[in-house]
Amino acid sequence: MNDRIPTREEQDGDGEVRYRMLYESEDKVYIRHIRGFYTRIRKYTGLPLLALFFFIPWLNIEGRQAVHFDLPARQFHIFWTTFGPQDGFLLAWLLIIAAFALFAVTTWLGRVWCGFTCPQTVWTLMFIWAERICEGDRNKRMKLDAGPWNAEKILRKGGTHAIWIFISLATALAFVGYFYGIRDLVVDLAGFQAHPQGVFWVGFFTFATYMNAGFLREQVCKYMCPYARFQSVMYDRDTLTVHYDARRGETRGPRKKGIDYRAEGLGDCIDCYWCVQVCPVDIDIRDGLQYECINCGLCVDACNSVMDKMEYPRGLIRYTSEDELETGKTQLLRPRLFGYALVLLLMIGLFVQQVVTRSPIEAEVLRDRGARLFRESQGLIQNVYTVKINNMDQAPHEFTIRVEGKVGYDYTLRMPRDIYLKAGEIFAVPIRVSIAKEQLKDAKHDIYIVVQAVDKPELVDKHQTVFIGPKR
Amino acid sequence: MSTFWSIWVIVLTLANLALVTWILFANRRVAVSDQEDPENRTTGHVYDGIEEYDNPLPRWWFLLFIATLVFTGIYLAIYPGLGNFKGFSGWTSVGQLENEEAKAREKFDETFGLYVEMPIEEIADNREALKMGARIFANNCAVCHGADGGGNYGFPNLTDSDWLYGGSPEDILKTIHEGRKGTMPPQGPVIGEAGVRNAAEYVLALNGLEHDTAMATEGQKIFGSVCYVCHGPDGKGNQAMGAPNLTDNIWLYGGSREQIQHTIRSGRSNQMPAQKEKLREDKIKLVAAYVYSLSRQEEVEQ
Helix, strand or coil, X not given: CCCCCCCCEEECCCCCCEEEECEECCCCCCCCCCCCHHHHHHHHHHHHHHHHHHHHHHCEECCEECEEEECCCCEEEECCEEECHHHHHHHHHHHHHHHHHHHHHHHHHCCHHHHHHCHHHHHHHHHHHHHHHHHCCHHHHHHHHHCCCCHHHHHHHHHXXXXXXXXXXXXXXXXXXHHHCHHHHHHHHHCCCCCHHHHHHHHHHHHHHHHHHHHHCHHHHHHHCHHHHHHHHHXXXXXXXXXXXXXXXXXXXXXXXCCCHHHHCCCCCCCCCHHHHCCCCCCCHHHCCCCCCCCCCHHHHHHHHHHHHHCCCCCCEEEECHHHHHHCCCCCCCHHHHHHHHHHHHHHHHHHHHHHCCCCEEEEEEECCCCCCCEEECCEXXXXXXXXXXXXXXXXXXXXXXXXXXXXXXXXXXXXXXXXXXXXXXXXXXXXXXXECCCCCCCEEEEEEEEEECCCCCXXXXXXXXXXXXXX | CXXXXXXXXXXXXXXXXHHHHHHHHHCCEEECCCCCCCCCCEEEEEECCEEEECCCEEHHHHHHHHHXXXXXXXXXXXXXXXXXXXXXXXXXXXXXXXXXHHHHHHHHXXXXXXXXXXXXXXXXXXXXXXXXXXXXXXXXXXXXXXXXXXCECCECCXXXXXXXXXXXXXXXXXXXXHCXXXXXXXXXXXXXXXXXXXXXXXXXXXXXXXXXXXXXXXXXXXXXXXXXXXXXXXXXXXXXXXXXXXXXCCCCCCCCHHHHHHHHHHCXXXXXXXXXXXXXXXXXXXXXXXXXXXXXXXXXXX
């Protein structure tokens, strides 16, 4: 264990007693810049995703923001669909799917989510890129931090923090824009007339991004992140994670290029420490698999570039499994992974089916909670219902209501003249269903209330309820 | 809170804060003993041969503690919390409630204010206004009059064209605003039991219902001497005093022989409560327009 928090001691005033401090700052991690296969994967998957994140709020459909989570109106516009609070179960499904996807991927590839797509890692690496642009690579940064404050240091550090704040602000604006409406947000902020809550959240997310990606960084993964805590449970012997091939690498040691090092009893590892210097969570992968490792592959790229220089075969540090290191073969098809994948596919299928068959109109029927079950008037038996119509479509509609009941019964329906609901409106319509007393033969029978849009007949919802009459 | 308890609370709170702060700072370091291995300090816990290192906690952990203490100080300065000290912001829960109410009033003025000047006939043709009226009705009136306004035993039907006190917009507005008191005085002591039975037969006859002709003829005499005063010589009622029309087969208390007899014998009294104390003027106007529009809803034969 070489990555423990260093302990500091301090002396009492008279030097009698020495004290050990129980709270210590971690050493700052300085990452050496490295290029390679896995870095490229991260770049070419991450940049489009980032571009999407920043660009999506600016998309407009039919004069409104395409993706807009309108909290005050409780409407969640996602492109051509609008979801409401009653679609919460869909969100729950989505989150469960995401959880199972994490389980399946973690079982198969270890913590690749953490290493490649987690915003914590992505933003941290963006911030480190800013450091490199302004202050240079690892050694230069360490020198600069250790050195005295002078004009150059102020300029370089200032540049770093300017870029950090710019990225943080852009992130906060984009994020809040999903909720506030990005065009309004930018215009309101520029005109100093934004809603105080909007201003607060932009400030909050700017600050949080700046502190998090600028200073907390890998400590979030080590101490705070709940997923990091339980992802290790999903690892098994065949999980593909970053391993150092100790059998090939040991005994490590420096050597000249081109000599027969085996004869000197050395392994392939030249002990150059590059794999440690590039590591964003500051571990030495050669100590074996550790809980901090986020499977980001930076040490793989670093080691491969060194192996290339030495003209040794690649893969001294590589994505492999414990099983392969011991037996030479990874067992990919295993019950656990198969089970996760099956459940995941099943749930994705169900989710898609739910979303596709979701009707943008919903009707609830409540029997009138009056003093009596039915009303008798002018030789008619009357039942009163309240039909709560929720128009979740993105256009206003006029609706009609009709009753479908028992064959042979002549129902009379009384309802308001025009039932017109704006997009996203919910309205409760009282209706009265009557049957002639001599016609009614049942004390109780099922009827269906059908709500349908006049101009769009496919918007229809049918609800079962009960018609109650006098005892026979 | 009396001064003593106020001081008690303040002292306890501040003493606790000071204690917590002291504990935090006193425990940020330990004295080093000479026996311990400086590289591999453990907590002394051993489970299955696994030992636990005694590494320092991260500094930001310590700073978070301090941040909570600072937050406490700021909170107690701004909001009430220290005994009788009200905080510098002057926040009170009542004040917050009044603020919210003022905001709600403002919003109502914005939405309902449009209709204050509008005549009711015009509101009754306004789609959005009727929706508001319907919602107000559902929340305040439907309990008695039914969700559809169709009434219940003892509560008038608002969807037909029969009005006790008149169905003009002004009448409806006055009914909701001031309320109504309807009284049918008991006639049993006045006309006797035989008179009650005869009068009931005549009322049945007025509605074209099955009745005893001989008794109805007797009843007509009683009606001409007593009942006509309120219900009119032809039994068509009188909206000025809320006397119902007895010829249209619409009944507030049932139209069976027994029910009619009971009404005549023992009388009825009823009250529509005044809403002016409970609802804003503009809400009353909207709901009046909705009631006005109810009798013009459509019936669909299916």
